[in-house]
Every structure is written in C-alpha cells, then in structure tokens.
Amino acid sequence: MMNPPKIVLRAPTPALLEQLAQLLGTKGFTTDTNVMQPWLSDWRGKYHGRAAAMLSPASTGEVAQLVKLANEACVALVPQGGNSGMVGGATPDHSGHQLLLSLRRMNQIRRIDVAARSVVAEGGVILENLHNAVALHGLRFPLTLGGKGSATVGGLVSTNAGGTQVLRHGTMRALLEGVEAVLPDGSIFDGLAALKKDNRGYDLKHLLCGAEGSLGIVTAARLTLVPAIVHRITAWAGVDSPDAALALLRRLDAGFGREVEGFELIPQSCVEAVVAHIPGTRAPLPAHRGWHVLMEFAAADSARTQDLVTLAAAAHDDGLLTDMCLAKSEAEADAWWRIRDSISEAERASGPAIQHDISVPVDAMPQFIAANPERLSAVFPGARAISFGHLGDGNVHHHVQPPTDVDGKDWIAKHGEAVSALVYAHVIALGGSLSAEHGIGQMKRALLERFSDPARLGVLRGVKAGLDPTGIFNPGKLVP
C-alpha cells in the first residue's frame, strides 16, 4: 500500500491570505487573535494551537474555492465544528501556519422531508437545533450526547458520533443517508440524494464518517429521522453481575427488540459516589446491590409497561435481576438519567482518574469488566478500576483511580501511561478497540500506531495518500 508522499506544508503567503479575505468577506475571514482565541484550544483545555487565519465560509461553493487555493499553496486546513471533541481533533498545531476552517456559519437546515423521514442539514448545524427543528414535525433525530448544545452535524459525521441511543439506532454512520463534501482538490461530491441502493463502487459517505476531517470537509448531510417517542418507559434494576446484566439484555432484545433504547450498566460504587457528591440525588433502589442497570424503552403504547413487568418477573425467577422499579414520572426518569450522567463529575470530586473509552465484543464485556481490576492491581497494587456505561454496545468507560494512600496526580503522572497500556493490551487481546466513541485525533495517534497491525495502518495511510496526496486536510490527526 502507498505511503503518503513527503510533502512539506507551507505557511500561507500574504497574497494567499488576501485572496482568502476577498473570497470570504469580513464575516468569513479573520486573523484577529482575540476573535480566534476561543477556537484555538479544545473545550477541555487539553490542547492548544495557533492559526494563520480563521476561515468561516458561508456556502459549499466558498468551501470548494478556499480548499482549491489552500491545496495549490500546500497550506494545511483544520476543520472545526462545535469544538467539543474529546481527542484534540479540531485544534491546530503550534506552527501558526495552519488555517482554521470553521463550518459554524453553514448552519442551514436545507430540507425536512416528513414523508421520507429525513433531513438535510449543513455541516455547521448544532445538534440541539436539529433536534428542535425536526420535533416541530413530530419527528426525532435519534442521536444525542452531552455536547448537543455545541456539537455540529459536520463534526458528528466526521467523528462517527455515538451517544446514549446507539443500542437501538446505531452510531452516526447508521443514520447517515448521504453527504455533500469538499474533497482535498476542491471538487464537490454531491451525495445528498437518498438512494437506498447504489452500487457504484467505494462508498464515500462511509469513508468520510469517522475520518476526522482528514479526507473531506462535510458541508451537509442527509440524516435519518424516526417518529417522536410515543411512550417512554424508564426502569432501574439491580443485578448480581455484568454477566447477569448481559443475559437480561438478551432477554429484553427478544421481548422488546428495537424498543430497547438505553441499557446502562452502573456499579454500586458509582451510585454511592453520585449520592455522596451530587446534591439532590438518591439511589432508586434501597438496598445495596453489586450492579445496577438503567433501562429505557421507546414503546409503541402504554400497555408495554405491563409486558415489561411480566418479563422482569420471569427474569427475576431465573436469577437475572434482583429487583426492579419503574419511573413513575418524567421527572423521576430524568433524575435517574442524572445519576448516570453525573458519574464522571462525582468521580472527579473524589480525585483524579485515568479514563479510557474502549469497546470489546458485547459478549466479552462481562469478562473484561470482571478480569481487568485484578490484572491492574497485580501490577499496580491498590489501583481501583471502575467500568460503567453502554453494556449493550460493548462500550464501557473504564476509569482507573490511584491507590487511596498516595498523591493521585503524582501517581498518574508516574504510572498513567503504563496503566493505560495494560488496559489497551487487554482490550486488543479481546478483539476490541482503543477508541469506541471519541476517535483518535491528536490524543491517540501514537497509541493507534502502537496497537494496530500493519494491515490497519496500511489502509489508513494508503487511503489518506490516495485522496489527499498533498496532505492539507487536518495533518497530524488520526493517521499515524
């Protein structure tokens, strides 16, 4: 396979900046560092960079023209949406030679097709705005996540975003019916016509989804919509083990199929931490249990509640759950989701931790959760491993806390990398992924190189070399 040619990217010349300024106008072009400042660091403050200018085109045509100019001049472009990614994928480097390409002005919802249940939204549309716009038509875009107030459609496509509804609706990839994108040579790929069948070779939509802006700038996407939820059922169950939780999930799959929308595994220690640190929270079940499961169903009608109770009773008799309660109101359901969503915050209140966003095959997840704490403490005595999250997706957030008797920050500075290497090696041995949701960006590029076989690396480098031979799209991200 082909390796990317060695091409030296350059700083933009004053003449190029002048051309870009004229192309994009005062709303679309700035070199003012005060204006650029908020976009030169990621939202968590972990990555910082500089830029020669920030470009904010208002149309696909403008994107195409500016890409053409940058490509001819061998100047790097760093695409950015809401700047709420987790791996530094939208932050420029320190050279000051790169151009920050903001898609935020491209924020039009071009078309909502109620009958066909799809929407065409530009790359800069904010997720929450998309939710609200389609809700007016009794429809729902079934992907949501914490950053919905800032995350944009282009970024969600480019990172193949996940969230809490993947179990039923899949990641962004499964909801993506078509894309419009500008390629590194400045050509426009118009793939917005929603074709259910199209066998004309390599599927660019799937290539761009998760490419982190390294192959194309997603200027618009056609997305699948589903009917608004008719009847929401939220349940909280106690289970003895992750194994039992998985067996319960299989039972629910058989009985409720695609109505199962959420299935989050939470250890008792996390519930305790939340109740201790987050004001106004309380545990849904009175007694202590080994593990908890928060379940949500988008049911066809209210009669399904009784079906769930019947199923739960049988599951109880078979030892799959110890107890279960149903949310009696939307407020109670929201309170339970708040427990789930506050785990990280509660954990931070009790000290630093090393976080891992990993996935393994669903069936291997109980084994990983059970075995990994021992693997860790055998090498790092006193280290505590916590797993919680989307069991049904094979995706847990796996946090490792320092021993209680040491300075946590020091310990992490000293052992963090080795701890993570141990976690990732276990994940890879189970056939898993060192990035389930968040992508690679800057953060995991070296890790990806270390833990990938030659075939995977060859594909990454070969496709990048073939589609972006000049290397102007988001250099230093994703591709090792």
Place this chain on the structure above:
Amino acid sequence: MMNPPKIVLRAPTPALLEQLAQLLGTKGFTTDTNVMQPWLSDWRGKYHGRAAAMLSPASTGEVAQLVKLANEACVALVPQGGNSGMVGGATPDHSGHQLLLSLRRMNQIRRIDVAARSVVAEGGVILENLHNAVALHGLRFPLTLGGKGSATVGGLVSTNAGGTQVLRHGTMRALLEGVEAVLPDGSIFDGLAALKKDNRGYDLKHLLCGAEGSLGIVTAARLTLVPAIVHRITAWAGVDSPDAALALLRRLDAGFGREVEGFELIPQSCVEAVVAHIPGTRAPLPAHRGWHVLMEFAAADSARTQDLVTLAAAAHDDGLLTDMCLAKSEAEADAWWRIRDSISEAERASGPAIQHDISVPVDAMPQFIAANPERLSAVFPGARAISFGHLGDGNVHHHVQPPTDVDGKDWIAKHGEAVSALVYAHVIALGGSLSAEHGIGQMKRALLERFSDPARLGVLRGVKAGLDPTGIFNPGKLVP
C-alpha cells in the same frame, strides 16, 4: 487526488507458477484449461476470458501468501466466488496473463453465535448453505436472491448484494458486522470481532463492501442474523398508479414499520405477460388494474393479519388501493412470488429487451416511471418501457422493448446504446444511480466514467491508487 500509477502488469513466469503450485497443492492449483473452462465465462455467457492458472486456496494464510507472490511479480488476480454476477466482474481478460483466484474451497462456517445473532462464514460459503445452517438454530440470514444456489459470501460482500428483502433489512452492507480480508500487499486485515462501536478511522469493512475485489480479497465475514419468521403475511393489491403505491407504502411504514419485508410494484402488462407465457400462473385479482403490488410482512403474530385488513380498508377509502387479497396458504404466497420472479422470463418469451438496473430517490420513483416512457417514445417512436420491482428501495428494473413492427434484435443493435444513454441521463438528472444492485464490473465501467462527476471518479481512482498501487486486484473492473 492521486491517479493510479502506470504500472505494466506482467504474465506469471514459469517460476512463479511453480511456486504457486507448491504453495497450493494439487487441489488448489491448476493450469488445465478443461478444468478452468466453466469459470472463464460468466454464467450468462456474455463475458469470456483466459487465465494463466486457477488458484483455489484453502485458507486465509494461503490467500495471503499467494497475494504476496503475485504482488511482487506484478501479476493480476481476478477473485471469483459463485461466478453468478451480472456485470462480468469475475471474468478475467483475454490476455491469458491473469490468475483466476477462486474462493470456493474456503467454504467453512466458522461460528454461529446464537445469543448475539451473528455468523462468521468464509468467503466461499454458498448463500443457500448459509441459510440452511443458521435455520437449524431458529435464525435467518435475511438476504436472498435468485442466485442463492451459487452466490458466495465473498461475492455478496464484494458486490454489496441486494435482493428482495432490502426494504426491511438493507443490502449486504447493513448486515455486515465485520470482515477478514487479504490486502494487495498480502497483509491480513482481521476485522471479525463484532464491535458495535469502533472509531479508529476509515472503515475498511465499508470500503470492501461493493469494491468488486479491487481492494481486497474477502476471506471471511461476520454477518447479522435475525429470528426466523414467526408469521408470514403475503398480500396482493391493485393500485391506480405508482404514486398511489408509494402512498400505500408510507401508510404501511407507519403502521407496520419493520414488519414490511417486501413491496414489489408490477404493471398490469407484466401480469398479463406472465399469465400468457408461464404455465400454471394466474392473476391473483380478477379485474384488470393499472398496477399491482405484492407485499410481504414478517409479523410478530397472526393478529397482525387483522391489523393489515383494517389498514387496507382505510387505505381503500382514501383511494390508495382498489382491491386487496391475502394469500390463504404458503403455496398461494409462493405462487404469487413466482409471478413476480417470472416477469423477466415472460418478457423474454415475447422478444428481446434492453435492461437497466437503476435507482432513484424513493420519492422520485413514481415520477420516473410515469415520465420515462414518453421521454423514450419521443425519440424512439414505438419503443415500450416497462418498470417493475422494488419500489420501496427506489430500485426498479427498467426494460425497454423495441417497437412491435421491427426486428427486435436489429433495432436493439442499432439503438440500444442511445436508448440506454437516454434512460441513464434521466436517472442521473433525478440524482439516481446507473447501478442499483448489480455493480459496475466490466459492463458499466465506461458508463460510470461518462456519467460521473470528477469528485466521484477522483475518489474511485484515489482509493484504488492508495490501496493497490501495483494494480493487481481485478484490473479492468469497476474503476474507470
């Protein structure tokens, strides 16, 4: 974007053939033209070629080794599964320099995971064998097509196969959980672990699906299974127009959702042709109608039949259908599907036709069906256009018959190309695809070049150049 480098592929040397013979043994290597003969033409007899040898490896390791040897020697490989493709994609060229790579000996079903509902099958497993193997576990692989007795898993993946259940279950792409493949440099990509979330960059599974063997040899695939059908409901309805049929489909979508498994549009003239030419067939509805719809549901229980009758009555009151009958037995349902499946045969009995496998956005399909006959007859007086097939997929088989008063074969020889150009131009104007199901292969390569914008062609050529710089995988197919 990068163009494929100009590399001259070579004929295999006697030394290379000897190496391959030793690697693969007598079962896996032959240069005997009598043995190779059946595999050097496509099943319809439209494409013919020659080969220096036929290689039939028995394992992924053997595939990797032979690919490495061929790559080093710049010798082309033409992968082949069941040899039942429609576009000459698995037939070697006339040079006699290419190596035919048969996957048929790799026919093991490696694993059926009942709980997770997935199967890992090697590239040479025949579709019908796969159906039978999973049926023993009460499961179903929900993709089927006419060639199921010969089509193999590797070919079905490499062509992103469709079939009659796409409306509910999608094409092969939607059922593909993972692949194992050998890349052009001989490296093995092991992507069989079923990860529901994995954001490590470009998705090779989606790249290989529909790549027609031009990027990788699919040695195994992990595929999604669904429960065996509990209650099958088959209905036949008369409708006034394709518009009414589409409105009916939307109504069914709302009421039956994913239970709608098939929705085939058939013009009255096709029903008449079948009844006239195919012994033992009769029209399900007595009176003549403009159009017919054959519907199939995989229902949860028998009570859904009454739900369908209720829905149909309301649809009738709203003018969406004129009449409907339900199959009273499996035999009757099969007889109705036989009508659908005999349309091409009945048509052949009444003379030659120019066939097109095209798709447009679902909502544009009624417009295409209504407008295209007039567009054609305006240029080619007397030409008759017939559309039938998967309305819900936006995919019809669009056949054009010569005028009745001329010699059909002569007319097609003279006008066929111009007729097809007119059809494809119309399809492209509606945002459609000139290959919905069958792929590009040899047959549509020039057409693809003619009717594609620079961005699409750039992606095809760039990805091919990046992953197969030597150009040894299936040259002369797909990529223009």
